[in-house]
Amino acid sequence: MTPAAGFVPAPTSPVPAVAVPVIPAPGFADPTRDAQRAFRAVLDALAHPTRSYPLAGPAEPPAALGQGLAAVALALLDEDCAVWLGGGLGRDAEAAAWLAFHTGARRTDDPASAGFVITGPDALPPLASLALGTDEAPHLSATVVLDVRGCAGPARFTARGPGVDGVATLAAPWATAGFADAWRRNAELFPRGVDLLLVGSGAVAALPRTTRLTAVGTGTADAAGTAGTGNAGTNTAETDAELEV
Amino acid sequence: MSEGPSGYNIGYLDEQTKRMIRRALLKAVAVPGFQVPFASREVPMPRGWGTGGVQVTAAIIGPDDVLKVIDQGADDTTNAVSIRSFFAAVAGVRTTTRTGEASIIQTRHRIPETPLAEGQTIVYQVPGPEPLRFLEPRETETRRLHALADYGLMYVKLYEDIARYGHVATTYDYPVMVAGRYLMAPSPIPSFDNPKMHRNPALQLFGAGREKRIYAVPPYTDVESLGFEDHPFEPQRFDDPCAICGSVGVYLDEVITDDVGGSMFVCSDTDHCERAANSDTNTATANTATANTATADAVDTVEVTA
Incomplete structure (x- = not known):
């Protein structure tokens, strides 16, 4: 029996029939201590939105995960979790087998039923389509684990909210065109809403649902066209140029 | 699992339990003041002696941490000494009695006088996490009241105190509003300590083991003690200095x-x-x-x- 034999992909999940390594690569070298360090990095990141914390993962993670996502997965996932894998990660048999072997997490092909949504920004489903929790149980919402390796967008935000002392700035190369709008609507749902972990190859930052973002003008051509329309609900004390993206 | 110096897994709890508590902690930080249910485990002390705080500490503590444990402010009482030596044994962590040297402070019913700093974590042992429990005994109803942010009951209770005694007759576990949304029990700290919670740079975590709830206040988060315009919240005051060290302005x-x-x-x-x-x-x-x-x-x- 291969280690992955107990893992049955969802029927419609597009897993190609490529050769899967018989034995997945090892997980944490020291499961207890390494998982604790990875968890503390995630906890610190959520407690200090926009700040980046170093994250050390297993030595040879599947390439589709990288050290960062592998560390978060090993620290947080187990058989009590339903996971949706998006984009290239969702088609990667090695990563799926590795996750199944090391975490035992259930894989789902419906992002709305997943407690953890792990994907790159391009394949991120609309935030409003994910599990948002209920007013009585807002903790049952999805945690979006975003793979931000290799992103190079121009977006910058200022951030306010619990965990931020005043105002913080956030460079968000991973933010797609509609992200600011989607995040504003997510924040309006409070206490419902998803939480975002931004995981690079060796670092994690986070945006809990309480963080309010304001786009900072980047001098791009489209900034002038929308600058006049988006200031109605924003804080007038903010001196940076504001616009709704 | 890695064996700690005691023969137990490091931190006493098994890894799956830690992951369950860790996931609850992350959601607790994301929804400040909301009580996240968790599957409270047995730890080697009776429920009501700090099992919630012990489980939260066990889930976050690591080899780089320095632990301080206080019971009513004191480092040298039975509960504090026991929990400190427990974690020294099962997690192999360094312990201290100095507030400034600790990275994790587990507390029963006090916030240290030394102001907490960024990067520190304070873990409160909570006997009763539901601030509305004595006003509304049904859990289904209190959950609904939190969902609706309907906290009229608590204001009526405070009003009745004022009508009967001329002041709010609550000196500990004084209810607070977290980030303008959730009514929260600050655990039985004296109301003297309530102002320290407001925009504290440390991460504040709360564990209620018997009641199976975890909640949190992130750093720099508004924590307002309830009051009225004509009867604002007033923390306890002490007129005389400490008879030993002469400090004033302390509990x-x-x-x-x-x-x-x-x-x-x-x-x-x-x-x-x-x-x-x-x-x-x-x-x-x-x-x-x-x-x-x-x-x-x-x-x-x-x-x-x-």
């Missing part, structure tokens, strides 16, 4: 000194009292006790290791 315990009614008022925070008393004897010049205290606090802030 004092009454200590009975004989069997004919004699008593003295001394600092509840033993670490603060020791340092203030030492700096008094070291610099027995014209400095006042309060100035010495301020110096000691400033030194501690620099020493923060977290």
